[in-house]
Amino acid sequence: MKRAFLFLILTVIFAFANAQIDKNFLTIEGGVGFGQFYGNDYVMEHQSMRTSPQIGIGFLAPIGENIFFTTGFDYKKQGAWDITIAYEENSTVMYQSSFDNYSKYLTFPFMLGYQTKGKFSLGISAGVYLGNLMQQKYEMLTGVLGIGLTTNDTEDYNMMDFGPQGQIMLRLHANENTFVFLGVTHQMGITNTYTKTLYGGGALKTSMSYLNFGVGFAI
Secondary structure, three states, rough: HHHHHHHHHHHHHHHHHEEOOOOOEEEEEEEEEEEEEEHHHHHHHHEEEEEEEEEEEEEEEOOOOOOEEEEEEEEEEEEEEEEEEEEEEOEEEEEEEEEEEEEEEEEEEEEEEEEOOOOEEEEEEEEEEEEEEEEEEEEEEOOOOOOEEEEEEHHHEEEEEEEEEEEEEOOEEEEEOOEEEEEEEEEOOOOEEEOEEEOOOOEEEEEEEEEEEEEEEEE
C-alpha cells in the first residue's frame, strides 16, 4: 500500500512538472465584467460602470517553449449605466441622458504571451484588439412609472474601436490535449467612438475589464 501511494505521489509530481502546451489549441470561453466610457470629463462624471457579458472563441499557437500567440473573436455587450453625454450641434449644447447606454461589439484580439510549465500553468499575454460595432442603443426612463424608451443610435458612433489588451490566465491541464482556464482580461480603447463634437472636448473611449473562463482543445 505504501509503495502504491508513493508511486501515485511521484506520478502526480511528474505530471505537474512536465505538462505544457506544445500544440495548437481552440478555446471556448465566456465571462462577465464591468465597462465604462472615458476620455471626456463630463461623461466620466455622469456615468456608472455597467456589467458586461462576453463570449468568445480563441486560437492559441505555441512559438517556442514558453511563448505563444493568441487570437480569435469575442462578442460583448458593454457601456455604462446612468450616462449623460453632452455634445455641440450648431453651436448649441445638447444633452443625451439615459439609464442604460450599451454597445454590442465583435472584437478581434492579437496577443503574444508567456506561459509557465506545469499541470497548473500561468499565462500572461499582451497586445491589441480591433473592435467592430454591431449595435449601439440607449434606454431612457421616463414618467412616474419609469417606463423605458429604447433608442437605436448606432449612426452616431464610429464603427471601429481599437486599443491595447492584456490578459492573465491560470490553466489546469487535464491532459496534453485539454485544459480549463480562468482569466482576467482588460481592454482600453484609444480611439474616439463618438462621431459628434463633445462638449468640453476630449473623446468617448471604451474601457472594459472582465473575468472569463472556458476550456481549450488541441486541434
